[in-house]
Amino acid sequence: MKHWLETYSIIDFISVGILLTAVTLNAFKSIESYVKAYTINSWLLAGLIAVVGVLVNESHLYMAAVLTVLTKGVLIPIIIWRIIRRMRVAHEVTPYISNTLSLAISGILVAVVYASLQGGIFVTGFSRDALQISIAVILISLFIMITRKKALTMVMGLLFMENGLFLAGFSLTFGMPTIIELGVLFDMLMGVIILGIFAVQIKRVFASADLDKLTVLKG
């Protein structure tokens, strides 16, 4: 199995899958598709962890993979679905710029990342592509956060960014100590719950989930 994984460079396939799910965000129009993309992204991330676990024979990576699936692949999407249903908002994500432009910029971002990380200062990880992809995912999700209006798309962007960060850390270190991974996952979970509450409150107070309205809070 190990041999088979290496021959077909499964790691790179999964990494590219993660990148693609992030890029698709630029094209989606509804918040539900965002959640679906996030779910796929998380499962792919967990798969990547498991594959690396097989390659380097580290049993604690299996545990990390299972935890990732449970929280990011199952629990967080469920919470977000519930929030979406509670808010009963219009489901469009209302970007500031057109989807085409958005896609183009994402492409440029990926190119910039690849160009700038070419020197290869990081040689420790299992795959240099994984590092570049993770940085690209971080930038794309940041870009999504910048160009979307709704509070919930912010949360989704943040979640994608966290996946990217996780991948970046993982690609350099073959998995952080389990206690740190647990801590990060728990943080994420709490973050989503709190942000969800905030989003619902913003909707209730401003009668809209558009973050534009928050400018009135400025002193």
Add this chain to the structure above:
Amino acid sequence: MAASFAALVLLLVLTIFLRRSQRLLITAGFSLAGLASFLAAGAGFLTVAQGMTFRIVVPLGLPDLPFHLRLDVLSGYFLMIIGLLALFVSIYSIGYVRGFLGVRPVTSLVVFSTFFLAGMFLVVLADDALFFMIAWELMAGASYYLVMFEDERLENRRASFLYLLVAHVGAIAILLSFGILAGLTTGFQGFEGYTFDAMREAKHPQALATAAFLLAFFGFSAKAGVIPLHIWLPEAHPVAPSNVSALMSGVMLKTAIYGMMRVIFDLIGVFPWWWGALVLVFGLISAVLGVLYALLQHDLKKLLAYSSVENIGIILISMGLSMIFASFGLTVLSALAMIAALYHTLNHAMFKGLLFMGAGTVLHATHERSMEKMGGLIKFMPWTSALFLVGCLSIAALPPFNGFVSEWLTYQAFLLSPALTNPLLNLLVPLGAALLALTSALAAALFVKAYGVTFLGHRRSRHPAVIHEAPWSMRIAMSLAALACLALGIFPTYLIHWMDPITKFLVGDTISSSAAGFGWMWLTPIAHDRASYSAPVVFVVILAVVAITYLLLHSRAGTIRRGPLWGCGFEGITSRMQYTAMSFSMPLRRIFGFLFSIKEKVHHLPPTTHSAFPGRLQYHLRVRDRAWIWVYQPISDASFWISRRIGRMQHGRIQVYLIYSFVTIIVLLIFSR
């Protein structure tokens, strides 16, 4: 010492239960605080008397950085000062704080006084930089809330903000100074150097030690109120409740003196002469300008606050001299100047505490702060007037009271300075002595004004309310402080003998062998043929003269007749024609006017009755600190300007903030390969 803290903790617990019954809370609370202070003072006294050192390491605080406490002679001395005045003030507070009953809840006052006391005790006990800073901030924070106590007035909020600001700027400088000292111990490698012990052991290269000294001097000066960092003092002291201002002015400023002594003499230890000269120069500036500013005030507590600036200046003068002597290896002279500094620290705590308590009593009775509306209070408050007079005599450095002894010692240190070989110093030191003499003279004038305008003459207020003498607890507290002033003035030789271990510890020599060489009656700092002072003899002579005068005047009936004031034939003399605080200081305002920013305005009002009568005049005077205009106004303007500029980047849109980080990341990615 532990018992003292136990009492303070008990007090805090008690406040929780006694919140409902405010009257009981005041009595029980301040009694316990007094007990704690008494225990602390006793512990400090014994420590100095026996020259002992205790150490405790408390395994609290951050992991691997436990708190170190140490009670040595220097901290014992300051502990004694703080405890003694806190004891008096606690007794005073029992009566004073009752004045707030029914006006506002006093729970916060009790709680924060407790924290304030605990903070001051811990500052002098701390033996590592971390714990020192924590105690320092506890003290600053608690006193901030105490200044804020009557928070409905804008003036109070402004003063307490200013105080907090200066306190924090100072604290940052102190922290940086400790950072340098701690870094030197490990070569800027680890955190182990945060204890004072490690700092003592380390070698101090000249440049870094100078940086540490300058930072520490700046930081502690901000707390001590050295000009030009004094601006918070005349704002914060008048608005705080008087028991708090007594503590703040009497002992909180002294913790800064303690910090300077600790850092300069104990932690750094070896220093060039110009450090001392710097301290001396700032001391002189503070002393002269402090007393001049004080002379122009007509708010009693503001006057006292500026006078604190002056006295801190005098302490710094002695300390600077001690540093200069120490750097030239003249240890006996250094010990003499150090004794003068320490002695004046104790004295100032006593008489300034007494004066603020007296001012508080006046405030309590008249509800006036401006001296222009007081006058004639001696008839209503004989006790307070007499005790306030003792404070005035002490602070004006008149024998037989304590202020004289310490200032006399400072002069002795000045007069012995020809032993120095540096020509620049030989120029500076006589000038300093002259300025100190000027200061003392002006201080005497200042307290003639303070006492005369407040207590003598007739009342100036248009609506004189009934004035009562202070309650017993306030009188007892002030009497105790006055007794302390007298005792410190009459028995200096004992005190100096008792203080031996401190000078031994700080500068490595003592003066008691020569100081008390002629028995307890005569104080001869260096040699009896140079200078000597016998406080008991002076006291007895003064007592005798006063007694004889009194007897001569009162022995026959009819020697004293009371009659109306002769007004050169002018009939309509009113109490408003007396000398006022403003007019008293007018000549000095003319001479030293260039040091202040003075705005005078005279309005000629139209005559009310007939043009033959002179018209009425309205006279406005506004005196402002030059330091405020030259130093602080530009800084505050600049910071507002910068804030407005930066404020333009704030749009209130999350997306825009995200763009900032997005662009930063991209730029870093591209350019930081």
